[in-house]
Amino acid sequence: MDLRETDEQQMLRTSVAAMAAKYGHDYLIAKAKTGEKTTELWAEAGEAGYLGVAVPAEYGGGGAGMVELAIVAEEIAAAGCPLLLIVVSPAIAASVIATSGTPEQRERWLPGFATGRTRMSFAITEPDAGSNSHKITTTARRDPDGAGWRLSGRKYYISGVDETEATLVVARLEDAASGALRPAMFIVPTDTPGMSYQPIDMAITSPERQFTVFFDDALLPDDALVGGEESGLAALFSGLNPERITVAAYSNGLARYALRKGTDYARDRSVWGAPIGSHQAIAHPLAKAHVEVELARMATTRAAWLYDAGDHAAAGEAANIAKYAAAEAAINAVDAAVQAHGGNGMSVEYGVGTLIGAVRTARIAPVSREMILNYIAQHTLGLPKSY
Numbered sequence: 251m252d253l254r255e256t257d258e259q260q261m262l263r264t265s266v267a268a269m270a271a272k273y274g275h276d277y278l279i280a281k282a283k284t285g286e287k288t289t290e291l292w293a294e295a296g297e298a299g300y301l302g303v304a305v306p307a308e309y310g311g312g313g314a315g316m317v318e319l320a321i322v323a324e325e326i327a328a329a330g331c332p333l334l335l336i337v338v339s340p341a342i343a344a345s346v347i348a349t350s351g352t353p354e355q356r357e358r359w360l361p362g363f364a365t366g367r368t369r370m371s372f373a374i375t376e377p378d379a380g381s382n383s384h385k386i387t388t389t390a391r392r393d394p395d396g397a398g399w400r401l402s403g404r405k406y407y408i409s410g411v412d413e414t415e416a417t418l419v420v421a422r423l424e425d426a427a428s429g430a431l432r433p434a435m436f437i438v439p440t441d442t443p444g445m446s447y448q449p450i451d452m453a454i455t456s457p458e459r460q461f462t463v464f465f466d467d468a469l470l471p472d473d474a475l476v477g478g479e480e481s482g483l484a485a486l487f488s489g490l491n492p493e494r495i496t497v498a499a500y501s502n503g504l505a506r507y508a509l510r511k512g513t514d515y516a517r518d519r520s521v522w523g524a525p526i527g528s529h530q531a532i533a534h535p536l537a538k539a540h541v542e543v544e545l546a547r548m549a550t551t552r553a554a555w556l557y558d559a560g561d562h563a564a565a566g567e568a569a570n571i572a573k574y575a576a577a578e579a580a581i582n583a584v585d586a587a588v589q590a591h592g593g594n595g596m597s598v599e600y601g602v603g604t605l606i607g608a609v610r611t612a613r614i615a616p617v618s619r620e621m622i623l624n625y626i627a628q629h630t631l632g633l634p635k636s637y
């Protein structure tokens with residue numbers, strides 16, 4: 251077994267890091283403050299082929315896999331300018347369409363994902379369902395005049411709706427005869443009449459925003475349905491592991507960024523005649539966080555590797571483990587870096603307190619720490635279902 255990255259993967263890592271270093275955390279904060287988007291960074295990453303690295307080569311993508319997309323997500327975050335939309339657009343939406351889309355949907359959307367020019371958000375969470383996606387009520391019915399589908403319902407905390415061309419919506423399909431509901435996914439252009447959205451005021455420093463999204467009898471064409479009438483669940487599952495793996499990679503990158511800031515500061519800052527990093531109370535939390543981050547990075551690569559190898563059953567557990575480990579490691583890394591900075595840790599200028607919202611989110615979304623532990627308890631350890 252060779253755990254080292256290939257020459258191509260190392261080269262990808264180095265070039266993404268070099269590109270992202272031109273932007274950095276100050277760029278992200280400036281954009282968040284003015285309400286602008288990270289348009290230049292996204293465009294450069296797209297043109298260089300980084301965002302489309304996992305899109306099949308026949309559609310103009312890099313033809314690589316989740317290991318490579320995770321490298322891209324991690325290195326951009328490690329420069330302090332994380333792109334949350336990597337998780338929803340190239341990871342979830344492009345994976346779902348590549349694996350479950352019709353030939354026409356692949357033709358229509360994948361070339362845009364390959365260059366990053368197309369961005370798609372992803373909407374599953376609903377106010378009255380939350381973690382229990384079995385309870386979602388956003389429903390699609392056949393249009394009575396045969397024009398396509400009519401979609402109604404409400405989603406919340408949907409990232410990036412304002413900067414994406416379409417939203418991949420998880421809904422329920424109503425069988426006209428029996429009234430039975432089954433899961434289904436739809437591509438909904440964000441300018442569809444009957445779709446509207448409102449920003450949620452979030453406690454996170456980020457240019458990307460979250461929205462409540464409303465579908466009021468929105469009319470969708472027949473070919474908006476992804477995965478067919480019977481295979482909505484399979485289509486959804488094809489996006490969940492990429493989602494978890496890239497959130498893990500994103501968290502690992504943020505953790506590395508915070509650790510670098512924390513250790514640099516602890517080396518330079520002196521208040522009792524010696525650098526504060528010589529006090530173990532400051533050094534040990536940073537060292538412990540480093541160990542945790544390296545373990546999380548290994549778990550993330552393993553999950554991505556299993557996914558690319560087509561072992562989706564093993565990748566499911568591995569992606570949950572990676573996402574859990576990475577979120578916890580990133581929270582601890584940012585906390586240690588903030589503590590090392592003292593009061594400066596809570597200023598915007600020093601650029602570590604500004605990460606608290608982003609890493610804390612990773613414990614909640616896209617699947618919470620508790621739901622991962624439920625999954626491991628039940629499916630890995632064979633314990634009784636607790637809810």
Ligand SMILES: Cc1cc2nc3c(=O)[nH]c(=O)nc-3n(C[C@H](O)[C@H](O)[C@H](O)COP(=O)(O)OP(=O)(O)OC[C@H]3O[C@@H](n4cnc5c(N)ncnc54)[C@H](O)[C@@H]3O)c2cc1C
Nearest residue numbers: 372373374375380381407408409611615616618620621637
């Ligand atoms: C910044 C951000 C971005 C997001 N982006 C998107 C997006 O783009 N698209 C999208 O669809 N969603 C998005 N979400 C939503 C996110 O996926 C949900 O917030 C998350 O899945 C949890 O659902 P909930 O908020 O309804 O919490 P709830 O389900 O109400 O849970 C509340 C708390 O109870 C715990 N809990 C619930 N059930 C159990 C149980 N059975 N056992 C133990 N504990 C339990 C949870 O772990 C959590 O701690 C985003 C959220 C945030 C904060």
